Amino acid sequence: MSTSRDAVISGSKAAARLREAAVEVFAENGYGGTTTRQIAARLDMSPAAMYPHYKSKEELLYAISYEGHDLALEVVRTADLPGEDATTRLSTVIARFAEWQAEHHRRARVVQYELTALTPEHYRVITGLRRRTTQVVRTIVDAGVASGEFTVPDTEGVTLALMSLCVDICRWYPSGRYNEPHAIANLYSDLALRLVGAVR
Amino acid sequence: MSTSRDAVISGSKAAARLREAAVEVFAENGYGGTTTRQIAARLDMSPAAMYPHYKSKEELLYAISYEGHDLALEVVRTADLPGEDATTRLSTVIARFAEWQAEHHRRARVVQYELTALTPEHYRVITGLRRRTTQVVRTIVDAGVASGEFTVPDTEGVTLALMSLCVDICRWYPSGRYNEPHAIANLYSDLALRLVGAVR
DNA sequence: TTATTTTCTAAGCGTGCGCTTATAGTGAAC
DNA sequence: GTTCACTATAAGCGCACGCTTAGAAAATAA
Numbered sequence: 001m002s003t004s005r006d007a008v009i010s011g012s013k014a015a016a017r018l019r020e021a022a023v024e025v026f027a028e029n030g031y032g033g034t035t036t037r038q039i040a041a042r043l044d045m046s047p048a049a050m051y052p053h054y055k056s057k058e059e060l061l062y063a064i065s066y067e068g069h070d071l072a073l074e075v076v077r078t079a080d081l082p083g084e085d086a087t088t089r090l091s092t093v094i095a096r097f098a099e100w101q102a103e104h105h106r107r108a109r110v111v112q113y114e115l116t117a118l119t120p121e122h123y124r125v126i127t128g129l130r131r132r133t134t135q136v137v138r139t140i141v142d143a144g145v146a147s148g149e150f151t152v153p154d155t156e157g158v159t160l161a162l163m164s165l166c167v168d169i170c171r172w173y174p175s176g177r178y179n180e181p182h183a184i185a186n187l188y189s190d191l192a193l194r195l196v197g198a199v200r
Numbered sequence: 201m202s203t204s205r206d207a208v209i210s211g212s213k214a215a216a217r218l219r220e221a222a223v224e225v226f227a228e229n230g231y232g233g234t235t236t237r238q239i240a241a242r243l244d245m246s247p248a249a250m251y252p253h254y255k256s257k258e259e260l261l262y263a264i265s266y267e268g269h270d271l272a273l274e275v276v277r278t279a280d281l282p283g284e285d286a287t288t289r290l291s292t293v294i295a296r297f298a299e300w301q302a303e304h305h306r307r308a309r310v311v312q313y314e315l316t317a318l319t320p321e322h323y324r325v326i327t328g329l330r331r332r333t334t335q336v337v338r339t340i341v342d343a344g345v346a347s348g349e350f351t352v353p354d355t356e357g358v359t360l361a362l363m364s365l366c367v368d369i370c371r372w373y374p375s376g377r378y379n380e381p382h383a384i385a386n387l388y389s390d391l392a393l394r395l396v397g398a399v400r
Numbered sequence: 401t402t403a404t405t406t407t408c409t410a411a412g413c414g415t416g417c418g419c420t421t422a423t424a425g426t427g428a429a430c
Numbered sequence: 431g432t433t434c435a436c437t438a439t440a441a442g443c444g445c446a447c448g449c450t451t452a453g454a455a456a457a458t459a460a
Contacts, residue, residue, distance in 0.1 A: 012436095012437090014437075014438090028316065029232060029316070029317075030230050030231065030232040030233070030314075030316070030317070031230065031232070031233065032229060032230045032231070032232030032233025032234070033230070033231065033232025033233075033317065034232070035416080035417065035418080036417085036418065036419080037416085037417080037418095045438075045439090046438070046439050046440075047418095047419095047439090047440095048419080048420085048438080048439070048440085048441095049437090049438070049439080051418095051419070051420085052436080052437050052438070053437085055419095056418080056419080057418070057419095112371070113313055113371075114230070116228065116229070116230070117229075117230070117233065153387065153390055153391075154387065156376055156377060156378070157378060157387045157391075158391070160372070160375065160376075160378065161365060161387070161388075161391055164364075164365055164368045164369075164371075164372065165361060165364055165365055165368075167368065167371070168364045168365075168367065168368035168371070169364075171312070171313075171364075171367070171368070172360070172364065175360065176356055176360075177356060178356070178357060178360065187353065187354065187357045187361070188361075190353055191353075191357075191358070191361055191395055194394050194395055194397060195391055195394055195395065197394060212406095212407090214407075214408090235446075235447065235448080236447085236448065236449080237446085237447080237448090245408075245409090246408070246409045246410075247409090247410095247448095247449095248408080248409070248410085248411095248449080248450085248451095249407090249408065249409080251408095251448095251449070251450085252406075252407050252408065253407085255449095256448080256449080257448070257449095
């Protein structure tokens with residue numbers, strides 16, 4: 001089985017449009033509640049249009065899931081600035097991660113809630129990517145504890161909570177006055193520092 | 201349309217067993233990915249066994265969703281002790297709510313992630329129950345701010361985050377050393393007080 | 401016991417599913 | 431202009447879906 005990015009998601013224009021259309025429909029109806037005909041219809045194509053690009057509905061979900069988790073990992077990695085103090089690092093990383101979750105909430109919903117529809121092999125690849133994203137946050141929490149900036153009851157638990165807060169955005173977003181990605185970014189970077197007991 | 205508890209969920213023993221079986225299968229495969237035959241098979245019954253009790257698959261999901269949200273609301277209401285100070289109230293309510301989410305994580309997953317499969321009328325009833333649960337937490341946050349116990353950047357945002365943390369438990373539980381409801385209850389009641397800036 | 405209601409099954413209807421096959425169109429390379 | 435790989439379609443296969451119906455079995459009431 002291929003696990004490298006290019007091998008999984010296919011670079012052709014039509015394949016990208018298919019993933020985009022599928023995200024919309026999966027987000028609205030769930031993977032099991034979506035038909036391959038609906039995806040094709042969204043692009044005004046024939047019912048069989050998906051098959052030259054993905055050999056099954058599950059392969060399409062896998063490509064979407066891979067791309068989504070890969071992008072999220074990239075966002076978090078790019079946002080982290082290991083030269084800075086832990087307070088700045090955490091604040092920035094959580095802001096960018098939360099912002100991304102809000103901005104791409106439909107895609108996020110699919111890649112986070114439909115994982116159980118993947119084959120066991122594909123599932124393992126995706127959870128591997130997710131673990132690497134969590135590790136970035138955990139490393140910052142550890143650094144803050146080591147430097148005395150943070151006081152936490154338990155690194156594992158606090159990291160879990162930080163990730164959980166951000167990942168759950170796609171379930172409720174938008175809501176009330178939190179209907180702009182930057183508003184959530186501001187709130188969550190503040191709340192993250194509270195969770196780790198950062199001295200300000 | 202009926203919206204009272206007894207009218208929705210049906211008290212018969214067989215109906216209760218059907219809801220229980222359906223929760224298991226829905227949690228594993230999603231609503232759209234589950235067949236009525238699977239639910240019946242889990243109880244060693246014929247494919248049509250559901251229909252004397254619920255007139256459609258959607259009605260069964262509605263009954264499950266209603267019961268689940270009704271129970272969660274009851275848990276939160278019972279845990280709240282308006283005579284106490286806000287710090288104690290928040291700590292207790294979050295502990296019990298988080299504990300419930302962990303204990304009933306399969307049921308919680310169904311009632312929180314499959315809501316879009318409900319008819320618009322049924323959906324509205326459920327979100328009404330959910331709003332009342334959120335309101336309990338929000339009232340405590342408001343009380344803490346009024347008494348000077350809490351310092352929050354924004355009541356709405358912090359309440360959102362508190363609920364989000366607890367609701368998301370069903371997505372990841374169990375994980376690592378957080379595989380016991382009481383462990384999550386302890387962690388989350390602590391983290392909740394951090395989120396509201398409680399003076400200790 | 402008998403009468404009545406409720407719960408279940410056997411059988412199957414009509415529909416729409418994921419996916420395949422054979423073939424036609426399309427654009428890039430030369 | 432021809433070749434060739436790629437991308438799309440039309441048609442349809444076999445299957446399993448949600449749900450219905452008629453009636454049997456079981457539980458309840460008289």
